[in-house]
Amino acid sequence: MQSFEWPWQYNFPPFFTLQPNVDTRQKQLAAWCSLALSYCRHRKLYTLDVLEAQESALFNNKKISRKLSVEAIQVIFEELRKKGNLEWMDKNKTRCLIMWRRPEEWGKLIYQWVSKNGMVNSVFTLYELSSGEDTESEEFHGLEEWMLLRALQALQSEGKAEVISLDDGKGVKFF
Amino acid sequence: MDRFVWSNGLLEINETLVIQQRGVRLYDGDDKAKLDVGVVLLSTHRLVWRDQKNHECCISIPLSQIIFFEEQAAGVGKSAKIVIHLHPAPTNKEPGPYQHSKFSYIKLSFKEHGQIEFYRRLTEEMTQKRWENTPASQPIPTATASQAGRTRAVGIVGIERKLEEKRKETDKNISEAFEDLNKLMVKAKEMVELSRSIASKIKEKQGDITEDETIRFKSYLLSMGIADPVTRETHGSGTHYHMQLAKQLSDMLQAPLEERGGMMALTEVYCLVNRARGMELQSHSEEEMIVSALDNVSDKGSLTAEEFAKLLGLSVLLSKERLLLAEKMGHLCRDDSVEGLRFYPNLF
Numbered sequence: 001m002q003s004f005e006w007p008w009q010y011n012f013p014p015f016f017t018l019q020p021n022v023d024t025r026q027k028q029l030a031a032w033c034s035l036a037l038s039y040c041r042h043r044k045l046y047t048l049d050v051l052e053a054q055e056s057a058l059f060n061n062k063k064i065s066r067k068l069s070v071e072a073i074q075v076i077f078e079e080l081r082k083k084g085n086l087e088w089m090d091k092n093k094t095r096c097l098i099m100w101r102r103p104e105e106w107g108k109l110i111y112q113w114v115s116k117n118g119m120v121n122s123v124f125t126l127y128e129l130s131s132g133e134d135t136e137s138e139e140f141h142g143l144e145e146w147m148l149l150r151a152l153q154a155l156q157s158e159g160k161a162e163v164i165s166l167d168d169g170k171g172v173k174f175f
Numbered sequence: 176m177d178r179f180v181w182s183n184g185l186l187e188i189n190e191t192l193v194i195q196q197r198g199v200r201l202y203d204g205d206d207k208a209k210l211d212v213g214v215v216l217l218s219t220h221r222l223v224w225r226d227q228k229n230h231e232c233c234i235s236i237p238l239s240q241i242i243f244f245e246e247q248a249a250g251v252g253k254s255a256k257i258v259i260h261l262h263p264a265p266t267n268k269e270p271g272p273y274q275h276s277k278f279s280y281i282k283l284s285f286k287e288h289g290q291i292e293f294y295r296r297l298t299e300e301m302t303q304k305r306w307e308n309t310p311a312s313q314p315i316p317t318a319t320a321s322q323a324g325r326t327r328a329v330g331i332v333g334i335e336r337k338l339e340e341k342r343k344e345t346d347k348n349i350s351e352a353f354e355d356l357n358k359l360m361v362k363a364k365e366m367v368e369l370s371r372s373i374a375s376k377i378k379e380k381q382g383d384i385t386e387d388e389t390i391r392f393k394s395y396l397l398s399m400g401i402a403d404p405v406t407r408e409t410h411g412s413g414t415h416y417h418m419q420l421a422k423q424l425s426d427m428l429q430a431p432l433e434e435r436g437g438m439m440a441l442t443e444v445y446c447l448v449n450r451a452r453g454m455e456l457q458s459h460s461e462e463e464m465i466v467s468a469l470d471n472v473s474d475k476g477s478l479t480a481e482e483f484a485k486l487l488g489l490s491v492l493l494s495k496e497r498l499l500l501a502e503k504m505g506h507l508c509r510d511d512s513v514e515g516l517r518f519y520p521n522l523f
Contacts, residue, residue, distance in 0.1 A: 008522075009523075012519070012522060013477075013510035013512070013517070013519065014508040014509055014510040014519050014523075016510070016512070017508075017509055017510050017511040017512070019508055019509065019523075020502070020509070021502055021503060021505055021508070021521075023505055024502075024505060024508050024521055024523050027523040028508075028523055031523070065512070065514075066510075066512060
């Protein structure tokens with residue numbers, strides 16, 4: 001795996017202080033959202049635990065001895081939630097699903113691969129899609145099942161697929 | 176006519192009689208006053224009128240009450256008059272023949288002539304205003320007044336007693352007001368003594384006190400306006416203190432000078448320098464403060480309020496205000512950590 005390229009803000013100490021100036025804060029939050037998503041994408045993280053995240057390299061830059069406060073992390077997560085990139089898994093907001101690609105975007109990628117390979121009208125198991133040999137080079141390879149399902153459900157609502165039940169789990173037919 | 180007060184007609188010390196004229200009737204505005212014909216006396220301080228028949232009926236008005244006056248020529252069956260326009264009566268005016276009048280002017284009607292000379296003398300006195308040079312002197316002591324004028328009405332003695340009480344009250348008020356000032360002056364004297372003694376101790380023990388402290392102390396004295404005898408002995412422009420001061424001045428003045436295109440009036444420099452030295456007089460424009468904050472922070476990369484204060488010779492409170500203002504305007508952003516609060520240029 002390539003080493004992650006940190007953006008310039010990551011080494012700028014004020015980046016780790018929630019800015020009181022509204023305009024400055026907006027820009028700061030936008031940068032954090034973008035960084036969080038690209039970090040998770042790079043590490044193929046689909047869920048985050050808030051307390052663990054605070055200690056991870058993402059929110060804790062040891063080199064400049066700065067880390068985000070829990071309050072600040074919550075603010076950033078709320079931004080992500082509003083943009084559709086995050087979902088809380090519990091009422092206490094300790095764990096969340098992080099969707100650095102939204103379900104619709106995944107759906108689009110999957111459908112592109114399906115149609116490119118002329119496999120429309122075929123039926124796949126979820127396993128085949130996420131972990132099959134054929135999809136190894138694809139970005140959606142390794143996609144966690146809950147996310148894959150959402151992606152397919154998105155396609156379903158667009159009329160491009162149908163989620164079906166198979167003997168040993170779920171599958172999908174593409175149109 | 177409500178400006179007049181009852182009087183005993185006696186001249187006060189420093190008051191001189193200028194002219195008097197018989198046969199004068201007073202008018203309240205355009206109406207004849209409810210008084211008979213009398214004698215009008217002009218002194219350096221007052222205009223006095225006394226009833227010719229009843230000498231005890233005597234009233235006066237200070238010349239300072241007169242705004243202006245004019246002649247009214249005689250007519251058929253009418254005597255020549257002098258019309259005198261007056262200031263409103265003071266609220267603490269003593270009682271007089273009239274409680275209230277709708278007129279703000281009176282007339283002197285000269286039934287036996289004499290108005291020309293009287294007018295001339297009145298003009299002279301109103302121009303010279305001799306009453307201002309010799310203010311109200313001590314009144315005639317109540318004892319002699321009551322002795323000399325047993326026949327006088329009791330009212331006048333009462334009035335004089337009241338006047339005396341009022342004078343005493345005023346004196347007391349003034350002394351009380353000045354007491355605080357005296358206390359302040361005593362403290363100031365102590366302070367000056369203290370700083371003089373410290374200054375001379377520094378001079379004696381030059382070796383024990385660090386040069387930096389000496390310089391700082393001297394600059395405190397200077398900023399308090401206390402001439403330090405030690406510095407007076409130093410000479411030329413080569414002294415360490417002057418060099419330090421010069422450096423501080425040049426640091427302080429660079430930004431303002433640049434703003435003004437390289438030239439500043441000396442008076443402006445004086446004000447700026449003293450302001451910067453923490454006199455806490457705030458009159459920089461917001462823009463100037465923001466620019467100074469941004470320039471300095473950009474120059475040093477980042478600054479805390481304390482560092483900024485030291486740079487500019489400002490109090491920490493003032494320097495923090497500037498940084499916050501620049502942050503509010505979006506030119507700076509903050510880094511808040513266990514290391515403290517630091518400001519950076521806003522690169523976001």
